[in-house]
Amino acid sequence: MMYAGGEIAFALLDLVVVSVGLYVFMSKRTYAHRYIFPGVAGMVVFIIFPLAYTISIAFTNYSGANLLSLENARAYHLKKTYKVQGGEYDFTLLERDDKRFQLMLVQDDLRFISAPVQLWTNNELKAGGRQVATSNQISMVPMDAEPVAKPASIRGIVDRKVYLSSLSLMLPDGSQLTMTGLRKFAAQKPMFKPVAGFTLKSGEFMDKPDMLLNNQTGQIMMPNPETGYYQYINDQGDFVGEGLAPGFVVNVGWKNFMRILTDPGIQGPFIQIFVWTVIFAACSVAFTLAIGMVLACLAQWESLAGRGFYRVMLILPYAVPAFISILVFKGLFNQNFGEINMFLSMLGFDKPEWTGSPFLAKTMILIVNTWLGYPYMMILCLGLLKAIPEDLYEASAMDGAGPVQNFFKITVPLLMKPLTPLLIASFAFNFNNFVLIQLLTNGEPDIIGATTPAGTTDLLVSYTYRIAFQGSGGQDYGLAGAIATAIFLIVGALALLNMKLSKAEKD
Numbered sequence: 001m002m003y004a005g006g007e008i009a010f011a012l013l014d015l016v017v018v019s020v021g022l023y024v025f026m027s028k029r030t031y032a033h034r035y036i037f038p039g040v041a042g043m044v045v046f047i048i049f050p051l052a053y054t055i056s057i058a059f060t061n062y063s064g065a066n067l068l069s070l071e072n073a074r075a076y077h078l079k080k081t082y083k084v085q086g087g088e089y090d091f092t093l094l095e096r097d098d099k100r101f102q103l104m105l106v107q108d109d110l111r112f113i114s115a116p117v118q119l120w121t122n123n124e125l126k127a128g129g130r131q132v133a134t135s136n137q138i139s140m141v142p143m144d145a146e147p148v149a150k151p152a153s154i155r156g157i158v159d160r161k162v163y164l165s166s167l168s169l170m171l172p173d174g175s176q177l178t179m180t181g182l183r184k185f186a187a188q189k190p191m192f193k194p195v196a197g198f199t200l201k202s203g204e205f206m207d208k209p210d211m212l213l214n215n216q217t218g219q220i221m222m223p224n225p226e227t228g229y230y231q232y233i234n235d236q237g238d239f240v241g242e243g244l245a246p247g248f249v250v251n252v253g254w255k256n257f258m259r260i261l262t263d264p265g266i267q268g269p270f271i272q273i274f275v276w277t278v279i280f281a282a283c284s285v286a287f288t289l290a291i292g293m294v295l296a297c298l299a300q301w302e303s304l305a306g307r308g309f310y311r312v313m314l315i316l317p318y319a320v321p322a323f324i325s326i327l328v329f330k331g332l333f334n335q336n337f338g339e340i341n342m343f344l345s346m347l348g349f350d351k352p353e354w355t356g357s358p359f360l361a362k363t364m365i366l367i368v369n370t371w372l373g374y375p376y377m378m379i380l381c382l383g384l385l386k387a388i389p390e391d392l393y394e395a396s397a398m399d400g401a402g403p404v405q406n407f408f409k410i411t412v413p414l415l416m417k418p419l420t421p422l423l424i425a426s427f428a429f430n431f432n433n434f435v436l437i438q439l440l441t442n443g444e445p446d447i448i449g450a451t452t453p454a455g456t457t458d459l460l461v462s463y464t465y466r467i468a469f470q471g472s473g474g475q476d477y478g479l480a481g482a483i484a485t486a487i488f489l490i491v492g493a494l495a496l497l498n499m500k501l502s503k504a505e506k507d
Contacts, residue, residue, distance in 0.1 A: 006069050009056075013049050017041050051488065058256055058481035061228045066247035070223055073248040074210055077230060080191035081178070082216050088186040089177060093119075093157050093164075094149035101160075102149055103169065105140060105177070105185055112140035112171060113147065119160045137168045137176075157182050189215060201235035225250050256482035265451025269463070270483070272447065277459045280365065281430040285423055287370040292377025297411060299378070300385055311382075318375030326439045329368045358456035361441055365457060369436055373426070380422060384415050424498040428491050437462040452476065460487050 002011035024030045024037045068076065089105035089112075096102065100116040117138060157164065161182070169177040169185055177185040191214065197207035198220045211222045212230070221232045221244065228250040229243020259266050298304065299311045317325065332338050333354045341351040354364045392410050401409065437443060443455025443462050453466035460483060468480035 006072070009053060013045065017045060054481050055485050055488075056481075057477055058485050059251055059253060060249050060478050060481075061247070061252050061255075062249050062477040062481075063479075064475035064477075065245055066228045066249055068246055068248050070210065070248045073223070073230065073246055074212070076246060077192050077212060077244065078190065078194070081188040082191050083180075084187050084189050088180070088184055091179070091181075091183050091185045093152040093160075094147050095152040095156065096149045101152065102147065103138065103140070103167075104143070104147060105169065111143040112169075113143045114138050114140055114169070120163045121159045122162045123159075125162055136163075136166050137170055139170045140172070142172065154182060191215060192221075195220065198233070198237075200237050204237075206233075206237050223248065252478065256478045259479060260482060260486070263451065265449065266479070269447045269450040269452065269454035272456070273454060273458050273460055273463050276362070276456070277431060280362070280369075280433075280459065281427045283366055284369045284373060284430040284433075285426050287366065288373035288377045288426070289419070289423065291370065291374040292379075293381045293412070293415065295374065296378045296381035296385060297407060300382060314378060315375050317371055318379070322372055323435060323439060325372060326368060326436060329364075329371070330440055333364050355441055355444055358445055361445065361457045365436065365440060368440060369430070369433070372436070373430075376426075380419065381415060384418055385411070388414050421498050421501050424494055424501065428494045428498075431459070431491060431494070432461045432487065433459060434461045434465065438465070452479070 002008075002014065021037060021041065024033050087107055089107045089110075092104040092106070094102040094104055094113075096116055098116070101119045102116055103114040105112045115138075161179075165179050167179065171177065175187050178188050180186045180188070192212040193215060195211050195213045197205050198211060199205050208222050211220055213220055214232075219232045221230050223229075224231045224239050224243065227243050227247070229245070229247040231239040231243050232241050234240050260270050261267060295314055299307055299314060301307070304310070332340050335341055335351055335353050335355070338354075341354075345351055352360050354360050388411065393406055396406050396410060437457060437459050441455070441457045443453075443458035443466060445456055447454045447456055453470050454463055455466075458466065464480045464483045464487065467476050467483065469475055
C-alpha cells in the first residue's frame with residue numbers, strides 16, 4: 001500500500017525491518033541477536049531513518065507547492081476542464097416515489113429532463129466497492145409538462161455527489177454537460193490532453209515524454225526538471241512563463257544549502273538566529289550553573305536551619321512540567337495584565353512591552369529558562385559536593401580563607417571538571433529548546449526583511465519548524481531540511497566533544 005501510494009522510502013523501510021526481523025527470530029544462527037533486535041530496529045525506525053530522510057529532503061524542492069510526483073502532477077492537469085459553448089444550466093434533482101430520480105435542467109425558457117434512473121449514494125458506493133465510470137451518459141429530452149416528482153433536498157444531492165459528478169448529460173443538439181456545482185451543470189472540455197510530440201520552428205520534431213496540449217490555447221507544455229513545474233514552451237523549445245501549480249518533487253542538489261549562504265533574505269536571518277541560539281544556549285548554561293551551584297552550597301551549609309525544607313522548595317520547579325511553568329510565566333509577563341508589570345507600575349516604572357522589543361523578549365526568555373534549569377544544576381552539584389574532602393576546607397580555614405575564597409578556590413574548580421560533559425549536554429539541549437520558544441514567544445518579534453518566517457527570538461530549531469509548517473507562501477520542506485541538517489552537524493559535533501571529554505575524564 002505504501003509503494004502504491006508513492007511512499008517508496010517508507011515501503012522499503014518496512015520491508016527491510018520486517019524481513020530482517022523474521023530472519024533473526026526464525027534462524028537458529030541468529031538466536032543471540034533476537035535480544036538486541038528490538039532496540040536496533042527501534043533505533044533504525046525512529047532515529048536513523050528520520051535523519052536520513054530529512055537529509056534527503058534537503059536536496060529536493062519538496063514544499064507546499066511541490067508535493068506530488070510527476071505522474072500525479074500530470075494526472076492532476078489532465079483532470080482540469082474549461083467551459084465551452086453550450087452554456088450553463090440550473091440543475092434540480094427530482095425524487096420519485098419508487099426511489100428513483102430524474103435530473104432536470106433549466107436555462108431561461110429551455111427545460112430538459114431525464115428518464116428515471118438509479119443514483120447510488122456515496123456510502124453505498126463505498127460499502128459495495130462499486131467503481132464509478134468516468135462518464136455515465138444520460139440523454140436529456142425537452143420537458144412538455146410540469147414534473148410529478150418532488151425536488152430532492154440539498155442533502156440528497158450531497159449524498160449522491162460522487163455518482164452525479166461522473167454523469168455526462170447529453171442534450172438533443174449533441175452538447176454534453178457535466179456537474180460544476182451542487183445546483184449547476186455546464187458544457188466542459190478537458191483543458192489538456194497528451195500529445196506525442198511537437199514540431200519546432202526549425203522543423204525539428206520534439207518528442208519529450210509527458211507533453212500536454214492546452215485545448216483552449218493550443219500551447220504545448222512539458223515538465224521542467226529544473227523548477228519542478230509544468231511550463232509552456234515556445235517555438236524554439238525553450239521554457240517560457242511561470243510554472244503551473246501544483247508542482248512535483250525534483251532533486252535540486254546543493255541549492256537549498258546555497259540559499260542559506262547566498263540569499264540575503266535567508267542568510268541574514270539565519271546568521272542572526274544562529275548567533276542568538278549560541279548566546280541563548282551559553283547564557284542558559286552559565287546562569288543555571290551559577291545559581292544552581294550557589295544554592296547547592298547554601299542548601300548544604302550545616303549551620304543553615306531547615307535545610308531539608310529549603311532543598312525541597314528549591315527543587316520544586318523541576319517537578320512541575322515545563323510547559324505549565326512556561327504558560328504561567330507567559331501570563332506573568334503580559335504587558336497589560338501581568339503581575340510583573342503591575343508590580344513595576346506600582347514602583348513607578350513604565351510597563352515594558354516584553355514581547356514587542358527584541359532585547360526584552362530575549363531577556364524574558366533567559367529569565368524563564370533560568371528558572372526552569374537551575375534545579376537540575378543544583379541537584380548535580382548537591383551530589384558532587386559530597387565527593388569533596390572536608391579536610392580541604394579545614395586546611396583553608398587554618399590559612400585564614402573565608403567562605404567566598406573557599407567557593408572560588410576549592411568548590412568551583414573541583415566541581416567544574418566532572419560537570420564539563422554535563423554542561424556540554426545541557427548546551428546541546430538548550431540549543432534545540434523548541435518548547436520554550438514556541439510556547440513563550442513563538443519567535444516574535446519578527447525579523448524585518450526576511451523572505452522566510454523568522455523571528456528575533458527564534459532558535460534554529462523553531463526557525464526550521466516555522467519554515468516547514470508556517471510559511472505563508474507554501475511550506476518549504478527542502479530548505480527546512482537543509483537547516484535541520486546543519487543543526488544535526490552542530491549538535492553532532494557537540495556530542496563528539498562530549499564523548500571525548502568523558503573519555504578523557506575516565507582515563
